Amino acid sequence: MKTMRQKTPLKVAAPRSVVKSRGISGNSLGKDPVQVYCRVRPPPCESDLTCLRVTDPHTVVLTPPEIAINYKVANLKDTQYIFKRVFDDSVRQHEVYVTVAQPLVESLIRGRNGLLFTYGVTGSGKTYTMTGDLQHRGIMPRCLDALFRTIADYQAKKYTFKSDRLNGFDILSEAEVLLERQAELNAKLTKTSRKKDLDQEVASQASVEPSEISGIEEDNIYAVFINYVEVYNNSVYDLLEETTIQKTLQSKMVREDAQHNMFVHGVTEVEVKSVDEALELFQIGQKRKRMGHTILNAESSRSHSVFTIRLVQAPVDMQGEHVVQDRNAITVSQLSLVDLAGSERTNRTGNTGQRLREAGNINNSLMTLRTCMEILRENQQTNAGKKVPYRDSKITHLFKNYFDGEGQVRMIVCVNPRAEDYDETAQVMKFAEMTQDVQIARPTPMKLDMGLTPGRRKANQLFKLAVGEMGDRYAPHLTPHVTTEANTERMDFDLGLVYSLEPFVADMKLGTPESDELVRRLTEVLELRIQKRRLLGDDLSGRMNRFRMSLHKLESENLSLRTENTSLKAVVGQTKQKITALENKIVVHEGSIDELNRRNRQLEERVRLLQTELNQKTQLVSQKELEKERQRKKFTSKFAVESQKMSREHNLKLMEEKNKMEDKMRDKEERLRLVSEIVQGAPIPRPRSSSVDKDFLKIESTPNVKSLVSVYGTPRPSRPGTAVSNTRHRRSRSTGERWLEHRAANPVPLGTILQPYYTNSKSVTKLTDKDVIAQKATKYCLISQDADTDGELETKLYKGNVIPTSGGGAQVVFNDVECLKQYSPTKTPPSRKRSSNFVTPSAPPLSEIQNTNSKCSMAIEGHVGAGNSKRSKP
Numbered sequence: 001m002k003t004m005r006q007k008t009p010l011k012v013a014a015p016r017s018v019v020k021s022r023g024i025s026g027n028s029l030g031k032d033p034v035q036v037y038c039r040v041r042p043p044p045c046e047s048d049l050t051c052l053r054v055t056d057p058h059t060v061v062l063t064p065p066e067i068a069i070n071y072k073v074a075n076l077k078d079t080q081y082i083f084k085r086v087f088d089d090s091v092r093q094h095e096v097y098v099t100v101a102q103p104l105v106e107s108l109i110r111g112r113n114g115l116l117f118t119y120g121v122t123g124s125g126k127t128y129t130m131t132g133d134l135q136h137r138g139i140m141p142r143c144l145d146a147l148f149r150t151i152a153d154y155q156a157k158k159y160t161f162k163s164d165r166l167n168g169f170d171i172l173s174e175a176e177v178l179l180e181r182q183a184e185l186n187a188k189l190t191k192t193s194r195k196k197d198l199d200q201e202v203a204s205q206a207s208v209e210p211s212e213i214s215g216i217e218e219d220n221i222y223a224v225f226i227n228y229v230e231v232y233n234n235s236v237y238d239l240l241e242e243t244t245i246q247k248t249l250q251s252k253m254v255r256e257d258a259q260h261n262m263f264v265h266g267v268t269e270v271e272v273k274s275v276d277e278a279l280e281l282f283q284i285g286q287k288r289k290r291m292g293h294t295i296l297n298a299e300s301s302r303s304h305s306v307f308t309i310r311l312v313q314a315p316v317d318m319q320g321e322h323v324v325q326d327r328n329a330i331t332v333s334q335l336s337l338v339d340l341a342g343s344e345r346t347n348r349t350g351n352t353g354q355r356l357r358e359a360g361n362i363n364n365s366l367m368t369l370r371t372c373m374e375i376l377r378e379n380q381q382t383n384a385g386k387k388v389p390y391r392d393s394k395i396t397h398l399f400k401n402y403f404d405g406e407g408q409v410r411m412i413v414c415v416n417p418r419a420e421d422y423d424e425t426a427q428v429m430k431f432a433e434m435t436q437d438v439q440i441a442r443p444t445p446m447k448l449d450m451g452l453t454p455g456r457r458k459a460n461q462l463f464k465l466a467v468g469e470m471g472d473r474y475a476p477h478l479t480p481h482v483t484t485e486a487n488t489e490r491m492d493f494d495l496g497l498v499y500s501l502e503p504f505v506a507d508m509k510l511g512t513p514e515s516d517e518l519v520r521r522l523t524e525v526l527e528l529r530i531q532k533r534r535l536l537g538d539d540l541s542g543r544m545n546r547f548r549m550s551l552h553k554l555e556s557e558n559l560s561l562r563t564e565n566t567s568l569k570a571v572v573g574q575t576k577q578k579i580t581a582l583e584n585k586i587v588v589h590e591g592s593i594d595e596l597n598r599r600n601r602q603l604e605e606r607v608r609l610l611q612t613e614l615n616q617k618t619q620l621v622s623q624k625e626l627e628k629e630r631q632r633k634k635f636t637s638k639f640a641v642e643s644q645k646m647s648r649e650h651n652l653k654l655m656e657e658k659n660k661m662e663d664k665m666r667d668k669e670e671r672l673r674l675v676s677e678i679v680q681g682a683p684i685p686r687p688r689s690s691s692v693d694k695d696f697l698k699i700e701s702t703p704n705v706k707s708l709v710s711v712y713g714t715p716r717p718s719r720p721g722t723a724v725s726n727t728r729h730r731r732s733r734s735t736g737e738r739w740l741e742h743r744a745a746n747p748v749p750l751g752t753i754l755q756p757y758y759t760n761s762k763s764v765t766k767l768t769d770k771d772v773i774a775q776k777a778t779k780y781c782l783i784s785q786d787a788d789t790d791g792e793l794e795t796k797l798y799k800g801n802v803i804p805t806s807g808g809g810a811q812v813v814f815n816d817v818e819c820l821k822q823y824s825p826t827k828t829p830p831s832r833k834r835s836s837n838f839v840t841p842s843a844p845p846l847s848e849i850q851n852t853n854s855k856c857s858m859a860i861e862g863h864v865g866a867g868n869s870k871r872s873k874p
């Protein structure tokens with residue numbers, strides 16, 4: 001049975017219980033973990049081998065296939081990963097949206113930021129999950145649909161808000177709204193033709209399943225803004241920026257606003273009133289991205305896409321009619337939907353050159369994301385207080401505010417279950433598992449309480465409705481069919497309080513006795529009332545005076561405050577100017593820093609390339625030096641051989657001449673002797689043979705070996721007919737030595753009389769302890785055969801003494817090498833093969849050698865040196 005792995009242990013050795021309790025306390029302090037979901041796509045082909053199975057809605061098990069790297073080496077086992085939710089390949093887009101993204105849209109409406117990103121290997125379904133296709137809408141169109149359905153009744157008129165391009169919004173006045181509308185109309189006229197192309201695509205995308213969200217703040221009005229950027233090669237491009245052939249997309253800067261939110265400086269924010277408009281923008285961005293990639297020869301999967309929905313909301317005024325004209329009353333929340341580039345391993349994709357650099361950039365940014373997560377986790381669990389390197393990559397820099405507690409973070413890990421992806425998938429799973437340990441502080445949405453009556457907007461709507469109905473009822477000629485806003489405005493209602501002292505006195509008849517009494521009492525009451533009224537009047541005028549005085553005081557205070565305010569405003573204006581100038585400087589410096597970084601990266605790349613080139617060249621040089629050395633040795637040995645040959649030939653010629661001279665001398669002596677005999681009449685003895693003969697030893701061939709053995713430079717044999725030999729090369733027959741002969745399994749037969757021959761010997765082809773120790777060998781001979789540099793067979797006998805060791809074993813001490821060589825007599829004279837050691841001044845005359853050669857089919861040369869011997873057989 002296969003074993004299941006526990007969760008990846010933390011790098012810091014903290015007991016699990018400690019970690020858990022920290023996690024809980026983190027939650028109680030208002031922290032939420034990053035929620036990680038896993039989506040498994042169907043295998044691309046049914047026949048594909050898979051390495052992954054979903055065991056329950058929270059668990060997925062990864063099984064290493066045989067093709068995995070380290071499969072055999074590392075003894076890989078099944079690994080179990082637990083996530084917030086695991087979607088198997090049967091789960092539809094709607095369910096993924098409802099589980100993962102809908103809560104983020106709810107938070108967005110309640111003023112909280114959110115980040116959702118898809119992460120996974122190339123082709124694992126990230127884009128499918130985030131964007132989807134025409135038939136299967138992804139998370140992004142569904143989020144937009146839900147948002148617009150929810151805010152439909154509360155949407156502000158277009159251009160109520162305007163982006164200040166510094167991540168904030170302003171409220172526009174009526175006049176500004178009119179100007180904006182005019183500008184939009186003009187722009188629309190020029191865009192009409194392009195819009196037609198997009199209409200079809202957008203129309204089909206807009207129809208998604210309804211999913212309205214409840215709990216919206218009804219006294220606010222809402223507006224939706226979109227921005228869409230792409231992070232490619234660590235540069236940020238604004239995909240909604242107008243481009244022309246001359247003006248292509250320029251890299252943008254990532255900045256931090258006053259609320260510590262990260263934003264793309266100068267990014268195009270477009271206000272959208274419907275899903276159609278938003279999707280139209282998305283399509284425009286996609287087209288621009290494709291166009292940019294065609295120019296750059298890149299692929300979309302190699303870039304990170306960040307689609308941000310920004311929701312702006314502000315309360316309506318007292319009357320529930322218009323937005324409060326106060327910039328501080330605006331609440332902005334945003335939801336970033338990020339489709340990250342595929343986390344592929346470069347060696348599997350076989351990328352080179354530009355692609356490799358891109359892959360490096362992608363991997364670097366994903367690696368930075370991973371490092372940020374690791375450090376965040378470590379900081380939270382051990383209070384290490386390490387700096388999180390958000391700035392190392394543009395994409396993590398953009399995410400900074402979310403991880404620093406300005407919003408919820410969710411991640412969908414997309415997985416392709418096929419076996420080939422196992423190694424990358426395992427890495428992705430480890431990252432995902434680690435990410436869900438990271439805790440994000442829960443943000444508290446800023447809610448500005450302006451003391452306005454709740455429900456005023458609805459009351460205003462009801463009031464307008466009622467007025468409209470009344471208008472219909474009482475002035476039908478003004479509103480013949482429907483109630484319009486214009487009609488309601490024309491009707492003037494005084495809804496103020498009715499002032500009266502008492503209810504009216506009931507009607508009564510005078511002239512009766514009771515009525516006199518009643519009149520008297522009434523007069524008394526009225527007099528009292530008049531008195532009271534006077535009193536109240538006095539009090540009122542006193543109060544009015546006091547009020548007027550305090551009003552006067554307030555007015556004068558107000559005036560001084562206004563003056564002060566004006567001077568402060570002037571100061572603020574100056575400060576703002578300074579800030580703008582400083583900001584511009586920062587932009588310029590950031591630009592030059594980016595440029596320097598880019599140049600630095602290029603230089604580093606160049607240094608790396610040069611280093612590689614240098615290494616290659618060094619290798620080449622050393623190879624060439626080796627080759628030169630080899631050639632030098634070859635030529636030295638050739639030179640030595642040639643000089644030997646020359647000197648031998650010279651010697652032979654010398655000896656031949658000498659012999660000739662001696663022959664002539666002998667002839668002359670013979671003639672002289674004959675002349676003397678004739679003259680003296682007595683025989684004269686023959687002179688002794690030449691001394692050169694002493695240097696030769698002729699051996700008649702034995703019956704079984706028809707050869708003549710010539711021995712040069714060796715001691716004179718003691719007996720004629722016996723080969724001269726070095727005692728160290730003696731074929732031992734009598735010393736009582738026990739030889740162990742170790743030879744190759746099938747040696748080439750030597751067929752010479754100098755075959756090693758031992759009376760007391762054992763021959764083995766494979767050496768064992770038994771052969772050496774049990775057989776009590778005293779001598780060891782290793783026979784090896786090989787071709788020499790001329791391709792001739794060379795047999796070497798390595799000899800040594802077997803010496804017992806103190807541990808009961810034996811060791812061989814080599815003390816001699818005997819070398820046997822054979823030469824063809826018809827090819828080259830044996831003397832040619834001899835080394836300089838073989839050339840001796842006492843070599844035999846050439847005629848003798850030739851004579852010998854003609855007689856023998858074989859000749860053996862032997863030479864003995866200290867620790868080195870050589871014999872040759874032609």
Ligand SMILES: Nc1ncnc2c1ncn2[C@@H]1O[C@H](COP(=O)(O)OP(=O)(O)OP(=O)(O)O)[C@@H](O)[C@H]1O
Pocket residue numbers: 040041042089120121122123124125126127128129300301302340341342343414
């Ligand atoms: N859950 C799924 N159900 C059906 N088809 C899917 C699913 N997930 C992905 N696919 C299909 O797999 C293919 C590749 O998916 P997709 O383009 O989304 O991968 P990706 O991870 O975005 O790749 P890249 O990193 O290269 O951009 C697409 O044709 C898509 O339709």
